[in-house]
Amino acid sequence: MYRRKCYEKLLIWKRESKGKSALLIEGARRVGKTTLVRAFAKNEYADYLYIDFSAASPATLELFRNHREDVDTFLRMLQLEYGKQLKRRDSVIIFDEVQRFPLAREYVKHLVEDGRFDYIETGSLVSLRKNIADIVIPSEEDRIELNPMDFEEYLWACGLDIYADEIRRARASLQPLPDNVHAKIMRLFNEYMLVGGMPQSVEAFIEEKDFGGCDHIKRRILNLYLEDITKFGGSDARRARAIFQAIPGQLSASSKRFKFSTLGRGVRYEGCEAALDWLADAHIANMCRLCTDPNVGLRLNEEESSLKCYMADTGLLVSLAFADGPESLSVHRDLQFGRVSVNKGMLAENVVAQQLKASGHSLFYHTWSEPPLSDDKKPRPREVDFLITQPYSDAGNKLRICPIEVKSTKSYSTVSLDDFRPRYEKRVGAEYILHPKQLQSSGHRQYLPLYMAHCL
Template sequence: MFKRKAYERLQEWKERSQGRTAVLIEGARRVGKTTLVKCFAQNEYKDYLYIDFSAASKATLDIFLNHREDVDLFLRMLQLQYGKALVPRESLVIFDEVQRFPIAREYIKHLVEDGRFDYIETGSLVSIKKNVESIVIPSEEERIPLEPLDFEEYLWATGKNLYAEEIRKACESRTALPDGAHATCMRLFDEYMLVGGMPQSVDSFVAENDFRGCDRVKRQIIALYREDIAKFGGSDARRARAVYDDIPGQLSAANKRFKFDSLEKGSRFETYESALIWLEDARLINRCYLCSDPSVGYRLHEDASSLKCYMADTGLLVSLAFDDGPDLMDVHRDIQFGRVSINKGMLIENIVAQQLKSLGHSLFYYSWQEPSKTEGSRPRTREIDFLVSRGFEDAARKPRVTPVEVKSSKSYSTISLDDFGRRFERRVGEEIVLHPKQLRAEGHRIYLPLYMTIFI
């Protein structure tokens, strides 16, 4: 198994909870949930019992259906069914793909109260209404999201641990890496952007050191997601598929705000709102909302109808964008070496959104009109790509608005960031520019190489 940061969160849960809560690992399909929990079970417990509800036998399901009134009898029959003799307080029970059998999820409450064993659930599409509408969600259930591998995890997976360590140290100390190391890290970041963070894609690239194999894996995952949309999307399936397939085109536009009219003439946000919720619950997309008044507590001023829509994994975005047939199997390397004309900015912005999401940030942006400088001229449109909140040294570490600007080329301006700083001077803490060049600091503004996004 690749080293995952969620493993440490599971260790913290085990130590703190001492069996008083269960934990639900939420994530998209093929993001590595089963591998993570099995590895955790093997390393951290004397024994474990694994139930995969996508393939559980009728006899197993009958135990859940007919013997829930007596926990002691239930656990005895379950262990007999699987030929296990679990040691109390030193064993784990795993409910994999629990969304396929909601009764098991509901019963977690009673199993946790019994206290004999620890319990971990995994789920895809698990928070969608149709999967939970007939059950009581257990309050004893904690949740840990599992996202695609972030850039640091990717470096671990590809054996570049030294680079991961040095990037972290450099970011924390605000010290630029040597030019040669910087160039290597930018190449690795571009590589990560194309391979993506889906474990199977990364595994294929590690094994073959070739983009074609991981592209085939990613196309299989995209096909699987499309099947999921058709199978589980219900009345939202058609619109959810339309949104998902249109993301590359929407992001390639100069204004990356999602235009619903391009999907269906006359459509508005309200027409597609439930489809967007479905896709976000399935963890296939990351939505970035307009904040109409940028101050700490962005949700207080959220305009959900004006949004950008990013794919949850940038590697999948690359494969979806170039889904024209077998002749494009080598497009990944062509992109990396600049042999394909493409709006690289859409990939860079998507991967920054992906890294911010993996850090636990909700995604918000800010847009406004600056008055024209000359009479009769049009107002000047300004936009900040992302807003995060961070403690600010000059305010006793109290949280301040941190605007984040994303630059995909080495030649750029910071007009929007300059105007934003003047406009909201008292609210703003550190300003961050993510760019392909070296790290440098100018007052409260820090210019970070794109590969340091995961450490902001």
């Protein structure tokens, strides 16, 4: 198993819950949930019992249906069914793909109350209405989201821990890395944008050192997602599928805001809201909402109908955006060698959204207009790509708004960021520009290499 940051969250849950709550790990298909929990169970417990509800026997399902009234009998029969004799308070029972059998999720409440074992659930599409319609969601359930690998996890998977450590050191000290090291890590970051953070894709690239194999894996995952939308999307399936396939085209536009009118005549946000929620609940798209008045508590001023829709994994975005054959191969070459024929802007913004989401940030952006320079001129539009909140040392470590601008080329302007602080004054903390160039710091503003996005 590749080293995942989520493993530390599982350790914290085990230490702090002491069997008083179950843990639900949700995330997209093929993101590594099963591998993670089985490794955790093997390493951290004396024994474990694993139930995969996508392949569970009829006898197992009957236990949940007909023997729930007596936990003692249920657990005895379950252990007999799997040939296990679990050690009390040092064993865990795993419910994998729990969305396929919601009754097991509901029963977790009584199993946790019994207290003799720990319980971990995993699932994709867990929150869909059809999977929770007829059950009582257990209050004794903590939740963790597993995302695709961020860049730091990718470096760990490649055995390049030394670079991951140096990136953290440079970020903490605000001292740039040597030019040759910076260039090497930027090449690795461009590689990561192509490979993405889906564990199977990463594994294929590490084994073959070639983009062909991992591209094949990613296309298989994309087909799986499209099949899931068709199978589980219900009345929202057609619209969800259209939105999902439109993401590359929307991100390649200059504003990157999703224009619902492109989906068909008369299509508006209201008609797409349920489909957008489906894609977000499936963890295959990241929604970045407009914050109309930046302040601590970004969600208080959220305008849901104005949004950017990012792919949850940038590697999947590359494979969705570009067709098989020579065109796809040229994309890989252009990105690796820094050519500008590819719209690297959409990939850079998507990969930053992916890193921020993996770090626990909700995604927000902000737009406004500055007054015209003269009466015969138009108002001057401004946009900040992302907003996050962080403690700010110049304000006694109180939370402040931190604007983030993403630049995919070495030549750029910063007019929006220049106008942001004067407009919002004391609300604003550090300002970040993520770009391909070296790290530098000037007053409130930090210019960070793109490969430091996961450090924010």
